[in-house]
Amino acid sequence: MTPEPTREAALARLAAFLPAAGRRYAETRNADDGPRDNAGRSNVSELSPWLHTGLIGEPEVLAAVLAAHSPRAAEKFIAEVFWRIYFKGYLEQRPAIWADYVTGRDGALAAMERNAGLRTAYTQAVEGRTGIEAFDVWAQELARTGYLHNHARMWFASIWIFTLKLDWRLGADFFLRHLMDGDAASNTLSWRWVAGLHTKGKHYLARADNIARYTAGRPGGPLTAERLADDADPLTEPQDYGRQPLDLPRPVLPADLAQPFALLLHDEAAHHAPLALPAAPALVIGAARPEARSPAAVGALAQGFATGAVAGGMAEAAAAFGCPTAEWCSGEPLAALLAQAGVSRIAVPYLPTGWTRDALRADLAPLEADGRAVTLLGDLDRATWPHAKAGFFGVAKAIDSLLAECGITGSA
Numbered sequence: 116m117t118p119e120p121t122r123e124a125a126l127a128r129l130a131a132f133l134p135a136a137g138r139r140y141a142e143t144r145n146a147d148d149g150p151r152d153n154a155g156r157s158n159v160s161e162l163s164p165w166l167h168t169g170l171i172g173e174p175e176v177l178a179a180v181l182a183a184h185s186p187r188a189a190e191k192f193i194a195e196v197f198w199r200i201y202f203k204g205y206l207e208q209r210p211a212i213w214a215d216y217v218t219g220r221d222g223a224l225a226a227m228e229r230n231a232g233l234r235t236a237y238t239q240a241v242e243g244r245t246g247i248e249a250f251d252v253w254a255q256e257l258a259r260t261g262y263l264h265n266h267a268r269m270w271f272a273s274i275w276i277f278t279l280k281l282d283w284r285l286g287a288d289f290f291l292r293h294l295m296d297g298d299a300a301s302n303t304l305s306w307r308w309v310a311g312l313h314t315k316g317k318h319y320l321a322r323a324d325n326i327a328r329y330t331a332g333r334p335g336g337p338l339t340a341e342r343l344a345d346d347a348d349p350l351t352e353p354q355d356y357g358r359q360p361l362d363l364p365r366p367v368l369p370a371d372l373a374q375p376f377a378l379l380l381h382d383e384a385a386h387h388a389p390l391a392l393p394a395a396p397a398l399v400i401g402a403a404r405p406e407a408r409s410p411a412a413v414g415a416l417a418q419g420f421a422t423g424a425v426a427g428g429m430a431e432a433a434a435a436f437g438c439p440t441a442e443w444c445s446g447e448p449l450a451a452l453l454a455q456a457g458v459s460r461i462a463v464p465y466l467p468t469g470w471t472r473d474a475l476r477a478d479l480a481p482l483e484a485d486g487r488a489v490t491l492l493g494d495l496d497r498a499t500w501p502h503a504k505a506g507f508f509g510v511a512k513a514i515d516s517l518l519a520e521c522g523i524t525g526s527a
């Protein structure tokens with residue numbers, strides 16, 4: 116089932132999944148039961164494409180889950196949502212990881228062009244023709260559905276790196292080009308985690324018995340995975356990514372938006388509702404840049420979800436605020452759009468480290484420099500990111516206090 120890139124669909128999926136977000140999620144979430152044609156999976160939420168595009172926000176998901184379940188029963192699901200916030204905060208403090216990924220990916224793509232053997236191995240992997248059944252099924256499922264179960268992502272990345280011995284950055288790129296939830300932080304850091312680069316020296320080795328056990332509920336029965344590497348060493352790298360201090364924008368006050376302003380909606384913040392703006396914009400600008408995920412072709416589902424989310428978000432914001440919209444196309448100067456509308460200020464939902472920031476920042480930088488851009492950052496991100504200094508544990512132990520601090524209690 117292909118999800119609709121609308122807030123309405125996100126809220127409907129959240130409501131449908133809520134009964135399963137408690138103990139049932141904790142007990143069953145590790146099973147990859149395969150995609151269903153007419154309904155979502157029953158053991159995981161599949162909310163990730165909507166969360167990535169900001170059609171729904173983490174605070175409202177957490178509040179809904181806490182309204183339906185006790186904090187204890189919902190502990191696992193809540194922790195997973197915090198993994199997403201943790202990865203974002205971690206990458207904000209180590210943006211060089213993303214920059215080096217981009218450089219390394221481009222180098223690996225170029226190396227493949229020069230090496231026919233490598234090209235063949237890569238093509239077999241992304242087309243699902245390696246002869247390792249589970250891997251081949253997931254490669255084709257990813258391209259066909261734009262989604263993979265978390266466990267499948269872990270096994271797939273592990274087989275890619277340790278059995279097929281392909282460059283991890285090519286695998287991360289393959290994911291970003293097809294995942295509707297493709298996210299610079301979760302994807303890059305999860306691939307690095309599997310490789311043994313995130314938690315240095317601790318890698319994830321896929322095992323055939325584990326794959327068979329957790330794929331037993333797939334319509335075609337358990338998946339096989341023969342001849343997997345079982346004693347590979349973790350990857351290493353010369354760099355040591357030191358942490359740079361966070362420089363987060365303060366909460367926006369009504370006075371910051373007292374003059375007419377444009378609201379920017381982008382790949383990671385495509386809807387106004389989770390932004391809780393203190394004033395109405397005079398113009399809504401939409402900028403979707405899914406093609407910036409990779410120099411290679413981005414899959415139709417990933418492209419379509421991002422562009423659909425921004426286009427739909429623009430229309431809904433225009434209706435809510437009674438204002439015009441303008442599409443900011445790639446290569447077009449933002450200043451010209453603002454000048455045409457007679458607006459000089461812009462409210463920009465925080466652009467986390469990743470391709471959307473890379474694609475938009477050159478045009479936004481001058482507006483930031485002369486104080487005409489106001490950055491919007493949600494309270495939960497602002498409160499959580501400082502805890503994402505090293506391992507997830509730093510965030511995990513603060514979850515209860517973070518929820519309380521941000522008023523996410525589950526009661527209306």
Ligand SMILES: Cc1cc2nc3c(=O)[nH]c(=O)nc-3n(C[C@H](O)[C@H](O)[C@H](O)COP(=O)(O)OP(=O)(O)OC[C@H]3O[C@@H](n4cnc5c(N)ncnc54)[C@H](O)[C@@H]3O)c2cc1C
Pocket residue numbers: 144159160161162163164166167195196197198199200202263264265266268269272290294296297298299301302303305306309
């Ligand atoms: C190699 C690899 C690559 C990944 N790439 C991405 C990616 O590009 N984008 C992405 O959103 N997630 C990524 N993940 C994390 C995770 O697999 C997905 O978030 C999850 O499978 C989404 O499905 P769901 O919404 O049904 O999750 P649920 O299990 O229902 O979890 C609810 C939400 O919590 C968050 N979440 C759950 N598990 C994780 C996790 N391990 N890390 C971070 N957030 C999590 C997601 O926002 C998810 O929607 C990756 C994991 C691996 C191992």
